[in-house]
Amino acid sequence: MSPSQPLSPEAQLALLERGTVQIHQRAELAERLVQAARTGRPLRVKTGYDPTAPDLHLGHTVTLTKMRQFQDLGHIAVFLIGDFTGRIGDPTGKKSTRPALTKEQVLENAETYKRQVFKVLDPERTEVRFNSEWMDAMTAADLVRLASHYNLARLMEREDFRSRYQNNEPVSVHELLYPLVQAYDSVALQADVELGGTDQIFNLLVGREIQRDYGQPPQVVMTLPLLVGTDARLEDGSLVGDKMSKSLGNYIGINEPPESIFGKVMSISDPLMWHYTELLSRRTNEELASLKGDPLRAKKELGQELVARFYSAEVAAEVRTAFERRFSQHQLPDEIPEVTLVAPPEGLPLPSALKEAGLVSTTSDARRNITQGAVKVDGEKVTAVERVLATPGCYLLQKGKLGICRLRLTPASE
Numbered sequence: 161m162s163p164s165q166p167l168s169p170e171a172q173l174a175l176l177e178r179g180t181v182q183i184h185q186r187a188e189l190a191e192r193l194v195q196a197a198r199t200g201r202p203l204r205v206k207t208g209y210d211p212t213a214p215d216l217h218l219g220h221t222v223t224l225t226k227m228r229q230f231q232d233l234g235h236i237a238v239f240l241i242g243d244f245t246g247r248i249g250d251p252t253g254k255k256s257t258r259p260a261l262t263k264e265q266v267l268e269n270a271e272t273y274k275r276q277v278f279k280v281l282d283p284e285r286t287e288v289r290f291n292s293e294w295m296d297a298m299t300a301a302d303l304v305r306l307a308s309h310y311n312l313a314r315l316m317e318r319e320d321f322r323s324r325y326q327n328n329e330p331v332s333v334h335e336l337l338y339p340l341v342q343a344y345d346s347v348a349l350q351a352d353v354e355l356g357g358t359d360q361i362f363n364l365l366v367g368r369e370i371q372r373d374y375g376q377p378p379q380v381v382m383t384l385p386l387l388v389g390t391d392a393r394l395e396d397g398s399l400v401g402d403k404m405s406k407s408l409g410n411y412i413g414i415n416e417p418p419e420s421i422f423g424k425v426m427s428i429s430d431p432l433m434w435h436y437t438e439l440l441s442r443r444t445n446e447e448l449a450s451l452k453g454d455p456l457r458a459k460k461e462l463g464q465e466l467v468a469r470f471y472s473a474e475v476a477a478e479v480r481t482a483f484e485r486r487f488s489q490h491q492l493p494d495e496i497p498e499v500t501l502v503a504p505p506e507g508l509p510l511p512s513a514l515k516e517a518g519l520v521s522t523t524s525d526a527r528r529n530i531t532q533g534a535v536k537v538d539g540e541k542v543t544a545v546e547r548v549l550a551t552p553g554c555y556l557l558q559k560g561k562l563g564i565c566r567l568r569l570t571p572a573s574e
Contacts, residue, residue, distance in 0.1 A: 184382075222440065291345050312336075418470070423560050460484075483561070501569055509549075
């Protein structure tokens with residue numbers, strides 16, 4: 161979304177609050193948007209990621225998409241890579257102390273983050289910062305002074321700290337420092353707004369208090385939902401399911417092939433698609449309203465928008481055209497990738513075949529797709545995870561609506 165005419169502060173607020181869980185405080189955000197329009201000073205909008213794993217998926221991009229909305233409205237995104245806090249380990253939602261990463265692991269993951277975030281953010285309106293810039297320079301006395309701005313009773317209001325303490329489970333002192341360090345990041349960056357998931361609300365609000373103690377206007381806090389995985393379902397009017405996670409196999413990675421991204425979007429349910437659209441689309445509220453009566457078109461539009469974001473508009477158009485030709489007209493693609501494997505004496509289990517053919521990333525992901533009826537062998541749906549490809553020969557494997565491969569099993573002696 162890149163409006164030809166600048167939006168009024170009221171229209172900006174209406175767009176920005178779409179998909180949010182909480183804005184603390186909404187009136188403060190409204191006033192800052194008015195001030196930004198009057199003075200020409202863009203807001204500084206911060207979000208931080210600890211580089212604890214190398215790859216990002218759509219769940220990670222929820223806050224990035226909201227930041228891009230701010231950018232499209234003329235504001236500055238401050239993408240903070242927590243190379244210092246990553247070595248502490250955010251205990252949010254953890255029932256035990258999380259192992260700290262080495263500096264080498266953190267820096268390696270941080271480099272991949274820098275490459276991936278610009279698939280969503282506009283590099284011309286983005287500051288990429290590392291919190292080691294100011295935290296590595298802190299002395300022990302500086303850290304003690306920072307700790308003096310908050311008390312233990314307030315820290316123990318945090319649910320995971322409180323429950324672990326009540327259950328006689330250890331809470332390390334370095335974990336107690338994490339919210340204070342994250343809060344000080346907002347001071348160092350002079351953040352006007354900080355974005356985060358609902359699981360980050362405690363840390364974000366600490367940032368408001370610490371900024372006030374350091375003589376700065378407190379940041380506006382905006383929390384966004386945790387994106388549920390592609391296998392979520394609708395129960396009693398609410399979406400039910402685990403959050404998107406690579407380990408659960410219910411994710412869409414931003415580095416996946418464009419055909420895979422589009423196909424996974426097309427395979428999700430209509431209620432889930434509206435949830436994804438609200439959180440991940442950069443279209444205006446009016447554009448999204450026009451799609452409400454046509455869920456199939458809306459799903460195609462979202463898939464095309466995401467592929468265009470992570471690759472290019474040309475690639476996205478080609479993928480959509482190929483999908484419509486293959487599945488609206490029930491055609492197989494002109495070119496089907498082929499994989500040749502040696503057949504074990506006992507045969508090749510179907511989950512292993514799907515993994516070796518590159519249609520899934522793990523055998524657990526394969527088993528989930530099989531049980532959900534998303535796998536076909538030679539055009540026939542297979543729902544038994546025990547299925548074994550016992551005879552050497554050629555098999556047409558299909559996973560979902562776009563995953564396809566011709567698997568040639570050869571005898572061990574061939």
